[in-house]
Amino acid sequence: MSTEGPVDLKVNLGPLELSHPLINASGTLDLLETGEALGTRGGTVVRNPPVAAYVPKTVTLSPRQGNDPPRIVETSGGMLNSIGLPNPGLDAFIATELPKLADLPCPVILNIGGFSPVEYAEGAAMLRAAVDDRMGGDWTSRIGLELNISCPNVHSGCMSIGTNPLESRATVAAVRESWPGLLVVKLTPNTDRICEVAEAVEEAGADALSLVNTYKGLALERDSLRPYLGGMTGGLSGPAIKPLALWAVYQVYNAVEVPIVGIGGVECVQDVLDHIACGATAVAVGSAGLRDPWLAEKLAGQLADELQIRGVELGKVVGCAHL
Amino acid sequence: MPRKMRVARAEEFWVEALVADSQRVKARVRAVEKLGGQVVIGLDVKDWVGARSGQFAMLQPVRSRCFLPRAFSVFTGARGGATGIVNFLIAPVGRGTEELAAMREGEEVWVLGPLGRHFPEPPDGRLVVVGGGTGVAPFGLLLESLAGQKGGGAVPGNGAGPNEILLLLGFAGEEQARSVKWIEPLTDAVRSSGVGVETVVMTEKGERGSQGLVTDALAERLESGDSVFACGPIAMCETTWTLAQNVSGVSTWFSLEASMACGTGSCQGCVLPSAKGTLLKVCRDGPVFQGERVFGGSSESTGKAASERGST
Numbered sequence: 262m263s264t265e266g267p268v269d270l271k272v273n274l275g276p277l278e279l280s281h282p283l284i285n286a287s288g289t290l291d292l293l294e295t296g297e298a299l300g301t302r303g304g305t306v307v308r309n310p311p312v313a314a315y316v317p318k319t320v321t322l323s324p325r326q327g328n329d330p331p332r333i334v335e336t337s338g339g340m341l342n343s344i345g346l347p348n349p350g351l352d353a354f355i356a357t358e359l360p361k362l363a364d365l366p367c368p369v370i371l372n373i374g375g376f377s378p379v380e381y382a383e384g385a386a387m388l389r390a391a392v393d394d395r396m397g398g399d400w401t402s403r404i405g406l407e408l409n410i411s412c413p414n415v416h417s418g419c420m421s422i423g424t425n426p427l428e429s430r431a432t433v434a435a436v437r438e439s440w441p442g443l444l445v446v447k448l449t450p451n452t453d454r455i456c457e458v459a460e461a462v463e464e465a466g467a468d469a470l471s472l473v474n475t476y477k478g479l480a481l482e483r484d485s486l487r488p489y490l491g492g493m494t495g496g497l498s499g500p501a502i503k504p505l506a507l508w509a510v511y512q513v514y515n516a517v518e519v520p521i522v523g524i525g526g527v528e529c530v531q532d533v534l535d536h537i538a539c540g541a542t543a544v545a546v547g548s549a550g551l552r553d554p555w556l557a558e559k560l561a562g563q564l565a566d567e568l569q570i571r572g573v574e575l576g577k578v579v580g581c582a583h584l
Numbered sequence: 585m586p587r588k589m590r591v592a593r594a595e596e597f598w599v600e601a602l603v604a605d606s607q608r609v610k611a612r613v614r615a616v617e618k619l620g621g622q623v624v625i626g627l628d629v630k631d632w633v634g635a636r637s638g639q640f641a642m643l644q645p646v647r648s649r650c651f652l653p654r655a656f657s658v659f660t661g662a663r664g665g666a667t668g669i670v671n672f673l674i675a676p677v678g679r680g681t682e683e684l685a686a687m688r689e690g691e692e693v694w695v696l697g698p699l700g701r702h703f704p705e706p707p708d709g710r711l712v713v714v715g716g717g718t719g720v721a722p723f724g725l726l727l728e729s730l731a732g733q734k735g736g737g738a739v740p741g742n743g744a745g746p747n748e749i750l751l752l753l754g755f756a757g758e759e760q761a762r763s764v765k766w767i768e769p770l771t772d773a774v775r776s777s778g779v780g781v782e783t784v785v786m787t788e789k790g791e792r793g794s795q796g797l798v799t800d801a802l803a804e805r806l807e808s809g810d811s812v813f814a815c816g817p818i819a820m821c822e823t824t825w826t827l828a829q830n831v832s833g834v835s836t837w838f839s840l841e842a843s844m845a846c847g848t849g850s851c852q853g854c855v856l857p858s859a860k861g862t863l864l865k866v867c868r869d870g871p872v873f874q875g876e877r878v879f880g881g882s883s884e885s886t887g888k889a890a891s892e893r894g895s896t
Contacts, residue, residue, distance in 0.1 A: 294849030298699055298868055299607070326863055333845050333853035335652050335680070340845060344852050347863070499651050551846040552644060552653050552694070553608055 268565040270575055272313075272542050274520055275443035275468035276401045277368045279313035279543060281561040282575070283533065286471075286524045286547035287316045287372040287407060287447070288344065289498075293361055295554050310367045311558035316545070317362060319374040319409045322384055324350035328414060329491030334480045339499020339526075340548055341480050343492030345414045346374055351384055355391040363395050363404070370405040370445060376418030378428065381408055382435035389439050405443030408436060411474035413451060413496045420474070424452040430461040437466035445522065448472040450509050456516040463517045471522035471545065472513060473506045498548040500526045507539050514540025514580055528556075530563035537575070538582040607631065608696040610646060613687050614669050620759030621676065622718065623685040624659065624766060626669040629695050632661075635670075637726035638815075638839045638872040641697025642847040643672065645683050654680040655844045655867070657815070658698060660724035660766065670695075673721040673763055699847045700871050703837055706730070707811045711746035714824050716754045716798050716816020720763050722839050722872075723751070724770060726813065727781075731773035749774065750805060751783040754798025754820065758791040799823040808832045812875075815839035825879035836875030842866040 270281035292315055296307040327347025334341050348354065351373075362369045373384040385406060392404050410423035410432060422428045433446055446462045448455055450473040459470055475496025482489040506525020514521060523541025527533060528549040536544045546557045553559075568575060615626035635641075635658040644653035661670040676685040687693065703726060713723050730745060751771060755761035764785055771781045784801050785793030794801070799820055806812070808831055814824045821838050828834040842854035847867045855863035859880030864870065 289850060291848075291850040294868060295846075298848035327852060327855070330855050330857075330863070331843060332855060333843055333851065335650060335843075339651050342845075342851065342853060347852055548651075548845070548851075551851050552642065552696070554846075554848060554850070555608070 268568045268575070270561060270565055270568075272575070274314070274445070274522070274543055275405065277314060277370070277405050277443050278402065279368065281313045281564070282537065282541075282543040283557040283561040283564070284312045284314045284370070284522065284543055284545050285316055285550055285557060286545040287409065288318045289547045289550050290315075290554060291318060292365070293358070299554070306554060308366065310365060311555045312367065312546075313543070313557075313561070314368040314370050314405070315362070315365055316370045316372055316407060317358070318348060319346050319372045319412065320348045320351055320354045320384070321346060321374050321376075322351050322380055324348065324353065331489060331491055334489055334495070336478075336480060336497065336499075336501065338501035339497055341478050341490060341495030341497050342475070342548075343414045343490040343495040345492055346412055346419075351387050355387065359388075359391055360395060363392070368403055368405065370407050370443065372407040372409055372447075374409040374412055374415075374419050375432075376415075378422070378432040378435045380418070381410075381432045382439060385436040386439040389441070401442040405445060406436070406440050407445040407447055407471060408432065409447050409474070411447050411449030413449065413475055413477040413494065414492055420449045420451060423447075423449040423458060423474075424454065426454060426457040426461040429458045430465045433462045433465035433467050443468050445469045445471050447474055448509075448513070449474045450505060451477050455509055456512055459513045459517050463519050467519060469520045469522060469542075470513060470517065471524055473502070473509045473525050476502055476505065498525070500528055500532075500549075502526050503532060503535070507535055510536060510539040510541055511582060514583065527560070530560055530567050533560050533564055534567065534578065537578045538580070540580045540583070542579055607633075608694060610692045611670075611695045613689050613691050613693060615671075616687065616689055619762035619765065622760065622763060623674045623676075624671050624763075625674060625684065625687055625693075626661070626671045627693055627695060628668060629670045632670055633698070635698035635725060636702035637729060637813075638702040638722045639698040639700050639725075640847070640871060641670075641672070641695050641699060642844070643684060644680070644694045645687060646692040646694060648680075648683055650680045650683060652680070652845050653694060653696065653847070654684065655841075655847055655871075657721040657839065657871075658725055659721045660728055660770070671724070671766075673718055673724075673766075675718045675760075696847060700867060701869070703813050703839070703872050706746045706813070707835070709746060710748045710750060710807065710810050712750045712752065712802070712806060712810045712812045714752050714754075714798055714802055714812060714814035714816065714820070716820040717756060717760055718763075719814075719816030719820070719839070720753055720767060722815050723813070724766060727767065727770035727774050730779060731770060731777050746779060746811070749779060749781045750810075751781060752786070752798050752801045752805070753783065754786040754801070754816065755788075755792070757787055757789065761785060761787055761792045764792075797823075799827065803827055806831050806834065808834070810834050812836045813839075822879065825875050828875065837872055838875055838878065839872045840866055840870055840878065
């Protein structure tokens with residue numbers, strides 16, 4: 262019972278201590294862009310991030326323009342996206358964005374994608390050198406790394422690695438050699454082997470898993486009845502996938518010991534509790550955050566209220582659906 | 585040389601737009617006016633910081649069956665106007681716009697805004713405004729601000745501004761043209777502030793104004809040295825750009841449309857190809873673009889993919 266005093270929402274992901282469990286899913290909140298778009302209040306967003314840890318968009322070794330438009334379409338209970346990992350490439354990211362991210366007042370979980378295990382390892386080594394250079398000393402309580410081996414919107418690498426336990430293991434093992442900090446691996450649900458992949462990356466040294474990335478899907482243009490999105494298929498997100506995501510978290514919780522970041526269909530505090538009950542230690546707000554950049558922090562406040570009302574500690578909720 | 589100066593000037597104002605104090609609030613619908621199929625909804629937006637012509641807001645009913653908000657240009661009420669109400673012109677063309685068009689007084693809407701880059705301060709000389717369909721929306725604020733330069737109330741401008749405005753408004757038919765009712769008092773106000781305004785209304789079959797496309801009128805009236813602000817269907821924008829290339833010293837700005845999820849640069853969903861082949865984010869690089877930036881290359885695929893699919 263924690264009915265006296267403020268509710269303790271602190272959680273740990275490896276060496277990162279988060280003030281509460283709510284973070285963002287990579288690619289759904291660009292704090293720096295949003296900050297500029299919103300002006301003065303945006304500045305507040307950067308000075309006082311609405312997430313307990315900030316996960317920027319995936320970066321790859323080479324710059325990518327991303328997929329042709331149209332890139333997004335609303336669907337029943339969610340949206341399909343085919344963004345295709347547009348990013349300036351790691352060199353430019355390290356030069357222009359990393360310094361700003363390092364100055365954020367919350368922990369940052371960098372995110373990289375790639376097309377082979379070697380590329381991930383190279384990217385991680387570059388980031389390690391850059392972070393060493395920028396921050397010096399022991400920065401592992403401030404900066405983590407997430408491996409996106411699950412993007413469904415590029416033609417090779419990424420999801421084709423994350424659906425294969427052997428390749429996933431090789432990728433994580435290669436990155437582990439050069440990355441001393443928190444290592445999160447983001448899993449795809451587009452496989453019937455998610456537990457095998459989870460076990461393989463845990464064995465290879467992952468400190469945490471995040472799941473799920475989007476579900477591959479298709480939307481048609483209403484007049485021509487041809488695929489609507491420029492990249493043809495897209496990744497489905499939103500409340501439509503919440504039961505699927507919960508099932509993935511539930512299964513993977515049984516398969517591994519490392520903490521899980523639950524992602525998928527989070528819109529309200531009940532969704533947060535559901536993910537935690539299925540086994541998530543932290544919960545990421547994804548596409549619902551697109552309509553409200555402050556959603557994660559609002560949900561954290563509501564989570565505290567909810568725990569107080571229920572008279573239960575956060576730690577007791579984790580995995581309680583399995584009892 | 586004048587063109588270059590205008591560019592610099594535009595950039596200045598765009599920078600200013602980026603320090604707006606935008607927010608996401610629940611706003612109550614205070615007025616609903618049906619204009620044929622279209623609707624103007626007036627929202628009581630708490631602490632609205634003021635918008636400039638071309639800026640937009642993401643709107644979604646608090647009770648919505650849609651997942652995402654939709655992007656709309658602010659129509660009138662730069663600072664919430666004298667009544668404190670910010671108006672949006674809505675054409676129901678899909679699930680999201682239908683929900684908004686069906687809203688009643690007293691219901692609530694989430695508003696995130698104002699967002700995006702606005703039209704520059706209108707340069708000296710003659711300003712030609714080309715608005716097609718709901719593309720007239722951003723020009724409500726433009727006229728408000730031009731009237732407000734003498735009258736006060738709207739966001740004030742700095743420059744001497746245009747000495748003459750030619751407002752070319754094109755509509756599919758009489759029903760769509762009913763938004764002119766909202767434009768007329770604003771043109772009157774601009775006139776009484778001492779700037780000449782001529783309004784030309786075109787409808788495809790001529791039920792109202794003259795028969796033809798708004799770009800037919802533009803072809804007839806565009807003169808050397810004009811500045812053109814345009815918003816409307818992508819075909820209209822492309823024709824406007826092409827016409828402007830045939831007349832010397834014409835500068836163009838376009839407010840373009842794309843489906844958006846966030847409106848704040850997070851998702852990168854609303855991109856359209858630039859003249860150079862790179863992709864521009866409509867929400868953050870626009871929605872107002874200089875013509876050269878979008879249409880300056882081969883006009884083949886320019887802007888098409890994103891712009892024909894706006895708020896549904």
